Amino acid sequence: MAGGHVHALYRHHPGGLHRVEPQVKVATTLLFVLAVVAAPREAFWAFGVFGMLLAALTAWGRIPPGFVLRRMLIEIPFLLFAVFLPFIGSGDRVDVAGLSLSVGGLWAAWNILAKATLGAWASILLAATTQVPGLLEGLSRLRAxxxxxxxxxxxxxxxxxxxxxxxxxxxxxxxxxxxxxxxxxxxxxxxxxxxxxxxxxxxxxxxxxxxxSRGYTGAMPETAPAAPALRQWLAAAVVVTGAAAVTAMGWVTR
Amino acid sequence: MHIPDGFINVPTSVGFGAASAGSLWFSLRRAADYLDDRRIPLAGLVAAFVFAAQMVNFPVAAGTSGHLLGGVLAAVLVGPWLGSIVITVVLIVQAFVFSDGGLSALGLNVFNMAVVGALGGYLIYSLLGRVLPSTRTGLTVAAGVAAGTSVVLAALAFSLEYAIGGAGGASAGTVAAAMVGVHLLIGIGEGLITGLVVGAVLSARPDLVYRTPLAVAHG
Structure with a gap:
């Protein structure tokens, strides 16, 4: 069974992101997504900054935009729920193109659309640049x-x-x-x-x-210890701190 | 139907994530005597089965189709503790590898499907098992009813999470009514197919069903 067969979502065109240690990528993705979800929905610019950051990482990882877009289709069923919110929402209403829409519902729909898209984008980048065995290694090095x-x-x-x-x-x-x-x-x-x-x-x-019969004792043999990835951890810290700062600024300027 | 990022705010996601982690820890402890080295490949294969079973599309109503969630199915076949561990693993793989379900919402999805769906559904199954006769038909009906109910319970759990820390926009009652309405239909399909699958396994390999009553295993 070929590796690529197992993981069709992985991109075999190594870009910069492929070389980053998996545990660094897993931790960074999780913290980045938390920062995105914590950002206030009124701070439109913050979502623009998150999007530009992801676009830069996508380019660095040499992932074609079409690949990311196709993978995002998986979110559609739940996003339909978001699309209905302005119609079934309560509270103040505004008229948009002849339709009476709920203001609260519009805010909620924007919140979901923006954050779900950015979150999916981040996890698509992780899956596209990390082989599954690496992902598992990353998770176990993070003490899963x-x-x-x-x-x-x-x-x-x-x-x-x-x-x-x-x-x-x-x-x-x-x-x-x-x-x-x-x-x-x-x-x-x-x-x-x-x-x-x-x-x-x-x-x-x-x-x-x-x-x-091949000597399995209940535990898989340990793979070679990870190379010290101090530089990668520092770079990841810059990304996560930047995202957290954007979220914090969003709350201040709201 | 996994919750993506942005539906539920961070504090609520973290709170339910902690509850899910606690439940996972407890399930791992309860399954520990059963989950020896021999069972780990088995659990992995059962997880792969649940993933494949979620691709089983069945017709719901005029032109629409739903797919199996498999929480109660897994719990009835391999037991509640291993069943909820297996569903958790499926959700983790779906979030990390397939971007299905948000990473920040993983704890919520595990809560709805592995805790409420698999463990809660198994509770209903075992309660029904005490009332219904210990026959193949009795177990089939119990599994089906438990599976159908668990889907509605999972939808209610989502409504609760949305009411606590959701993106808002609609009243909690509207969200709950819409979610339960849709999932009643899905629950009927889930219940029918779960019951029939359990019945099929009971007639071919009754020994593979967790704690099969002796009367069924040797009948």
Missing amino acids: PKVITAIMGFMVRYLDVIVGEWNRMRVALRSRAYRPRTLRQIGPLAAASGSLFIRSYERGERVYLAML
Whole structure:
């Protein structure tokens, strides 16, 4: 199984961001997103600054803008909720292009749209410049519980196998003219999901036995210790402090 | 349907994140005797299964479709503690690798789906198990009803979070009514498909279902 196959969201055109240690990227992304969410929605300029910072990092990581935009489509279902807020909102109303909209609802919708977009952008950059094993290493170096990162490792390693198995079952169902239109017809879908569970579970048992026969003792061998990334931590501190300063300025100038 | 960044403010997200972390810690402790080295690959495979199962689209109403959330399904199949750990892992991977759900909202999403969805749903399942007969049909119905209810409970948990620290704009009642209305429909699909999947596993490999009553396992 090729690495790129596992992680289609990763960009194989190394830019500057790819060389940053994963634990630095994970910590920076989390703190940056918190700063964005904490910024007051009235400070429009602050969101502009966050956006420019992300644009600069995107360029440095050599991630094409189209790639980021395509990945952002995942946020759409919940953003529809934001779009409805000005219509169902309470309080003062304004007329915009003949529509009566709630002022509070408009503010809430702007707040969600701006912060969700910036947050998604930041995490897309993280995923696009970090391989999954690196991401797991980064999380465990940041002291995430070992059991959690171990389960994550196995999940990610077998994700494509299980999803591929599901896709084959779906093709099998479709080629037998199964096209459910109502909830009454979901029986075969459920039966297929049931056998997918049994196959996954049995594969888990086989994987364990195969690993045992290769000397697995319950813990994965430690990888080489991380190179001291002091310069990277300093650069990350500049980014995070900058973002926090922007948020603080936003509250002052609000 | 994972909450992105910006829906809920930082203090509320951090508060619910702390509650989720506490619940995860407790689940890890309760699952510790079961989660030996042998179970870790297994838990990973179950997490991959939940991720794949969330791609199962089923028709909801005229032209629209919903997808499985899988909280109660996981809890019924591998037990509540491992089930909630597995759902948490799925949410972490979705947030970090797939940008599905905001990083600042991870604690909220874990609370709604792993704590309220999986643990709360399992509680309903085990309460129903005491009332309903210990047969395959009884367990299937219990799992289905618990799964359907857990979806509505998760929607209510979101409404509560939005009422405490949401972006505002609409009254708490409007948000709750809209969320519960939509999730009633999704809950019907979730309940039907969860019940049927549990029934299918019970008839093929009853030993794989967590604490199957002996009467079902050997019936």
